Amino acid sequence: MKMKTQALALSALCMAMVGCGGSSSSDNGGEADIRFPFDGEITLSGDTDPGATLTAVVTDANGISGSISYVWTSGDTVITSATGSTYVIADSDQGNSISVTATYTDDDNFDESVFASVTIEAAATPATFEGLAATIGNAATEALTGTVVVTDPNTDEESIVALTDAMTTYGTFSITAEGNWTYTLDTTADAVANLTSSDDPLLDSVDIESADGTTASLVITITGAEVVAPTTTKAAKITNTTVGDSGELRYAIGSAMTQGKLTVSFLKDDNAIGVEPGEPDSPKDAYISLFGDSVTNSKAIADLRIQSDKFAIRDQDEIDVGVAFTPGEWHDVEITWDASAASDTVGPAVTITIDGTLVGSFTSKPTGLANIKNGVEFVVFKFGDNDSTIADAAFYVDNVKLYSDTAGTTEVFSDDFESYDEDATLVVAPYHTGNSLEAIVAVINGPASGETGGGSGGDSGNGSGPGNAGNKIAKIINTTAGDSGELRYPTGSPMVQGKLTVSFLKDDNAIGVETGEPDSPKDAYISLFGDSVTNSKAIADLRIQSDKFAIRDQDEIDVTTAFTPGEWQDVEITWDASAASDTVGPTVTITIDGESVATFTSKPTGLANIKNGVEYIVFKFGDNDSTIADAAFHVDNVKVYSDTAGTVEVFSDDFESYSVDAPLAVAPYHTGNTFEAFVAVED
Numbered sequence: 001m002k003m004k005t006q007a008l009a010l011s012a013l014c015m016a017m018v019g020c021g022g023s024s025s026s027d028n029g030g031e032a033d034i035r036f037p038f039d040g041e042i043t044l045s046g047d048t049d050p051g052a053t054l055t056a057v058v059t060d061a062n063g064i065s066g067s068i069s070y071v072w073t074s075g076d077t078v079i080t081s082a083t084g085s086t087y088v089i090a091d092s093d094q095g096n097s098i099s100v101t102a103t104y105t106d107d108d109n110f111d112e113s114v115f116a117s118v119t120i121e122a123a124a125t126p127a128t129f130e131g132l133a134a135t136i137g138n139a140a141t142e143a144l145t146g147t148v149v150v151t152d153p154n155t156d157e158e159s160i161v162a163l164t165d166a167m168t169t170y171g172t173f174s175i176t177a178e179g180n181w182t183y184t185l186d187t188t189a190d191a192v193a194n195l196t197s198s199d200d201p202l203l204d205s206v207d208i209e210s211a212d213g214t215t216a217s218l219v220i221t222i223t224g225a226e227v228v229a230p231t232t233t234k235a236a237k238i239t240n241t242t243v244g245d246s247g248e249l250r251y252a253i254g255s256a257m258t259q260g261k262l263t264v265s266f267l268k269d270d271n272a273i274g275v276e277p278g279e280p281d282s283p284k285d286a287y288i289s290l291f292g293d294s295v296t297n298s299k300a301i302a303d304l305r306i307q308s309d310k311f312a313i314r315d316q317d318e319i320d321v322g323v324a325f326t327p328g329e330w331h332d333v334e335i336t337w338d339a340s341a342a343s344d345t346v347g348p349a350v351t352i353t354i355d356g357t358l359v360g361s362f363t364s365k366p367t368g369l370a371n372i373k374n375g376v377e378f379v380v381f382k383f384g385d386n387d388s389t390i391a392d393a394a395f396y397v398d399n400v401k402l403y404s405d406t407a408g409t410t411e412v413f414s415d416d417f418e419s420y421d422e423d424a425t426l427v428v429a430p431y432h433t434g435n436s437l438e439a440i441v442a443v444i445n446g447p448a449s450g451e452t453g454g455g456s457g458g459d460s461g462n463g464s465g466p467g468n469a470g471n472k473i474a475k476i477i478n479t480t481a482g483d484s485g486e487l488r489y490p491t492g493s494p495m496v497q498g499k500l501t502v503s504f505l506k507d508d509n510a511i512g513v514e515t516g517e518p519d520s521p522k523d524a525y526i527s528l529f530g531d532s533v534t535n536s537k538a539i540a541d542l543r544i545q546s547d548k549f550a551i552r553d554q555d556e557i558d559v560t561t562a563f564t565p566g567e568w569q570d571v572e573i574t575w576d577a578s579a580a581s582d583t584v585g586p587t588v589t590i591t592i593d594g595e596s597v598a599t600f601t602s603k604p605t606g607l608a609n610i611k612n613g614v615e616y617i618v619f620k621f622g623d624n625d626s627t628i629a630d631a632a633f634h635v636d637n638v639k640v641y642s643d644t645a646g647t648v649e650v651f652s653d654d655f656e657s658y659s660v661d662a663p664l665a666v667a668p669y670h671t672g673n674t675f676e677a678f679v680a681v682e683d
Helices: none
Strands: 015-017 040-045 053-060 069-074 086-088 097-105 111-119 128-130 133-137 144-147 149-151 163-167 171-175 180-185 202-209 215-223 232-240 247-257 259-268 273-275 286-291 300-306 311-313 331-338 349-354 357-363 376-383 389-403 411-415 439-445 472-478 485-495 497-506 511-513 524-529 538-544 549-551 569-576 587-592 595-601 614-621 627-641 649-653 677-681
Touching (some): 133 144, 247 389, 247 439, 259 286, 259 376, 376 389, 411 649, 472 614, 485 627, 485 649, 485 677, 538 569, 549 595
Parallel strands (some): 133 215
Antiparallel strands (some): 040 053, 097 111, 128 149, 273 389, 286 300, 286 376, 389 411, 472 627, 472 677, 538 549, 587 595
16 A cells, blocks of 8 residues: 655644742843743654654744754654654554654753654555466467455455456456456467467466555466366365464364274465564464364374475474475375274374375374373364464365274265355354364365275375266176166165265166067166165155156156266255155155256155165166166265255265275175176276
8 A cells, every 4th residue: 555645743732841040130120030931842744654754843932052852752662763853764663653752951941841743654464366377278269267366454455456458468358346357368369379389388467456556467378288277176274364373173073083084185375474473474384183182282192284395293203204295286194093002101003194105103192191092082274373373375175084993984074165155164063163263165276075085095086076087986887687786875874854966977878688678778776765775665766767867656747857878967866754654755856957856755665664764875777687788877976964955964975085996895885785886987
């Protein structure tokens, strides 16, 4: 912000101390010579910008022939270097009151002290910008769009000076006050048209300005190769801008877990510099920590410190973590613990793996072993510390998964933050509302849901989601006569209400071959069952036919949403059995590709089998009588919630943690009924 320049003419009342002398003779008939103690005055003039000079001028009707002593102060601090009638304003004076006191004896021998002051306006905090880079291919005919986010603590200054059709080196650019911008590339420009690869791009820089006058450059990279848009994901964003506390996302398990496994992806921004009054600026750490019954640094079961250029483990100085830390890039962390042999004198056993490399296997040795002997009660992601603030960086975490065993087969909690609105606060359940601070949901470039996790391990996919090369999926086939291909998930106990979301792709040419019968198209199924997995007793049975959808036992419902073989589609099914009985079925809704296609009450045979809710979720392909040679049924991003709103996730699998070709007839799936289902990777 530009300083407002103002001239000063401040007067101050002086204190005149009159002497106690008697009268003196004069030539006026012997009358006393009376001296009047006129008040002195002081004025300050000059601009109030740093570097400007303030000048003090003292006047007194009694006259001033002698010297004047000046004392200048900034706030409560005497400026020892300023002893004259002028003072040059320093940067450090911004926000302070500058005062001057002048003392002298006037010509009538009265002692005087006069005072004046002026307040120097506080320094403006310059705005910061996010979203200052973008990429476009040189053949792009559609406008490139994006958003620049301005952050400014000063009131009414989080906006941008709008531009409309501003000419740039290689195109035109417009931006609104809210930061929404559009860039149209001039593909006919010789330099643009002649690009042949991404190795030697052109850069088009656009200068933008925030409301407070801070400027920045939005740099658009123009390449000669096709540009694949980066995958965006929702993640937890933890900042540390509050003095007196650190940014934190804390998850309370509810009871001590003797053993278990945590997997998480994280990204820590570069330039995580802490500012503390009276101290030099210094780099600050981020932390991934496990605690027992006391969330105190010195009592951590495991405390992985993500420093400015490396990793470290608290209380394990002998461990040199050799895996490199790269600011601004995603890393994967896996921590296991086992407190089954822990006691007041022996800590839990811990392993830490970063980006697939085991970096530490140790026994916890903090102070207070009694606090951790029962296992983990709190999982904490923290950024910064209580004494400083960090202006230009954040700590992101995503794909948090918690298991009750060290192998990572029994998931008890997961969050990929995709179900939240952008900017939603995370100081809400299931997180600890009393200790989570400055944790929100942000949309950034990063790992897709489930890039880390349990399962059978092995290669991870590229995290780009359904329809992208390298994405891992469940592939269900039907090549064995006498049974259908199936992936079956048991919930463990009846779920009275809940929600299932899943992405699926059914290949074209799903033709069944049956001995003695004509070849015929075969269906795929997404189904919910109670205590009996029998077609006639389904709570909901969505049939994916050769050219359309249908719902079993709901012939009056005509599903108009189109089915397209060979393309990914999204399905959402909710159920509520809270009013179900032996005569009334659960209430069900089905949504396909965001379009509600049905709301109905289940009406199979055997209502007694479904009145308590869902116990099995089944993905099936084909039937028991035929085989299908040249097609498969693919599913991905399976999520199960215990409420119809989809706020409490109880199970999820995106299959990224398994090896390619790994069979899925293993826990958590039903080992006896899952058949011809394995993990595949998309081309």
